[in-house]
Amino acid sequence: MKSLHLFFRAIALLLFVLGVASPQGVDANARVIFDPLNTVTVPMGQSIPVTFTFHIKPGFHVNSHQPTEPELIPTELKFSPPEDLVIAKMRYPAGVLTSFPFDPNTKLSVYSGDIAVKAVVMTAPKATVGNYTVHGELKYQACDNNSCYPPKRLPVQFDVKIGSGVRKGPTARPNAQSPHIHN
Amino acid sequence: MKRSVLFVFFVVVAITALLFSGKFLSHPRNGSASANVSPQHELGPARGTAAPDFALQLLQGKGKSIQLSSLKGKAVIVNFWATYCDPCKVEMPWLAELQKKYGPQGLQILGIVMDDPGEKTIVDFTNKMGVNYPVLVGTDKVADLYGGIEGLPTTFFLDREGKVVDRVLGLEDESLIEASIKKSLGTGDSSSSASAK
Numbered sequence: 001m002k003s004l005h006l007f008f009r010a011i012a013l014l015l016f017v018l019g020v021a022s023p024q025g026v027d028a029n030a031r032v033i034f035d036p037l038n039t040v041t042v043p044m045g046q047s048i049p050v051t052f053t054f055h056i057k058p059g060f061h062v063n064s065h066q067p068t069e070p071e072l073i074p075t076e077l078k079f080s081p082p083e084d085l086v087i088a089k090m091r092y093p094a095g096v097l098t099s100f101p102f103d104p105n106t107k108l109s110v111y112s113g114d115i116a117v118k119a120v121v122m123t124a125p126k127a128t129v130g131n132y133t134v135h136g137e138l139k140y141q142a143c144d145n146n147s148c149y150p151p152k153r154l155p156v157q158f159d160v161k162i163g164s165g166v167r168k169g170p171t172a173r174p175n176a177q178s179p180h181i182h183n
Numbered sequence: 184m185k186r187s188v189l190f191v192f193f194v195v196v197a198i199t200a201l202l203f204s205g206k207f208l209s210h211p212r213n214g215s216a217s218a219n220v221s222p223q224h225e226l227g228p229a230r231g232t233a234a235p236d237f238a239l240q241l242l243q244g245k246g247k248s249i250q251l252s253s254l255k256g257k258a259v260i261v262n263f264w265a266t267y268c269d270p271c272k273v274e275m276p277w278l279a280e281l282q283k284k285y286g287p288q289g290l291q292i293l294g295i296v297m298d299d300p301g302e303k304t305i306v307d308f309t310n311k312m313g314v315n316y317p318v319l320v321g322t323d324k325v326a327d328l329y330g331g332i333e334g335l336p337t338t339f340f341l342d343r344e345g346k347v348v349d350r351v352l353g354l355e356d357e358s359l360i361e362a363s364i365k366k367s368l369g370t371g372d373s374s375s376s377a378s379a380k
Contacts, residue, residue: 029333069269071266071267071300071304071308072267072269073267100269102269102270102273102354103269103270103272103273106269108269141267143268143269143270144353146270146353146354146355147268147270147334147335147336147352147353147354148265148267148268148269148270148271148334148335149333149334149335150265150297150298150333150335151267
């Protein structure tokens with residue numbers, strides 16, 4: 001009986017590991033990767049600066065938040081926070097004006113390497129103490145030196161803990177989540 | 184007890200091996216095509232094979248469409264592009280020039296736009312680029328037929344029989360595009376390949 005129990009536990013562990021390690025869980029065509037954040041702790045009634053870091057794969061670039069031409073798709077980070085949180089003051093890095101072999105005479109405003117988008121996470125006026133998950137997405141469109149790839153939406157999520165701060169929240173609402181964004 | 188633990192260990196190892204062989208040794212393909220296709224097929228129709236036929240709506244065509252197979256007898260360039268694609272913008276004026284130069288010899292370029300920023304935006308864009316060849320509105324189904332079209336521009340050069348003589352992912356030099364056009368028309372050196380990728 002004990003060995004049967006052990007057997008089922010081993011199978012469950014195995015399936016979990018396979019699920020996590022599965023290449024199906026990763027977008028093989030993703031050119032940008034999100035560097036996960038540690039849990040952000042915000043005292044009630046206060047705000048905390050947060051930096052979202054993204055790694056652009058070597059050999060690729062994405063348009064900056066303010067591309068030089070109207071047809072080009074800007075890089076944009078958007079969140080749908082739960083009602084208890086506000087994400088504001090989003091600041092994107094300046095794009096680097098770069099010319100590419102496909103058109104040496106034109107300079108495009110792009111990001112490559114690592115990019116850091118800054119924002120402020122603050123509690124909403126009627127926030128309650130608790131743990132929250134914020135969902136969002138980075139929209140980007142990548143190119144390399146002679147091809148461009150369709151626009152992508154990279155899911156971004158991070159955890160926020162609202163602690164009791166200046167004023168006390170009524171009751172905790174554990175694990176409240178922002179609406180999921182489906183692609 | 185020891186035996187049963189050993190048995191469990193053996194079963195777990197066996198199942199792991201089976202699952203890994205299924206998950207990691209298979210090569211799923213983009214799009215809707217079935218498994219067990221060769222990498223060549225993943226990139227679209229191979230050289231020497233017939234280009235998949237399609238019928239696509241003509242931009243500003245008031246519902247009119249163009250069927251690839253109706254162009255048999257002509258050398259056809261099927262050029263997938265998008266308005267957000269800067270390398271595409273570089274080659275479009277070249278393609279317009281080449282259409283003008285080789286059109287009388289039987290060349291027909293077809294542009295297939297793969298993004299949808301609205302008809303007016305696309306029309307303004309093609310006017311700005313001087314496009315003088317038909318632009319068709321792309322679909323995922325046709326993109327799948329041609330290997331998924333992940334990168335743009337992607338160009339297929341077809342001979343007068345509708346067979347692929349060259350296929351190119353990305354922008355390449357105008358002279359190489361012209362060399363592929365000559366192969367399509369049957370006037371170029373068929374042994375020299377235009378930087379096949």
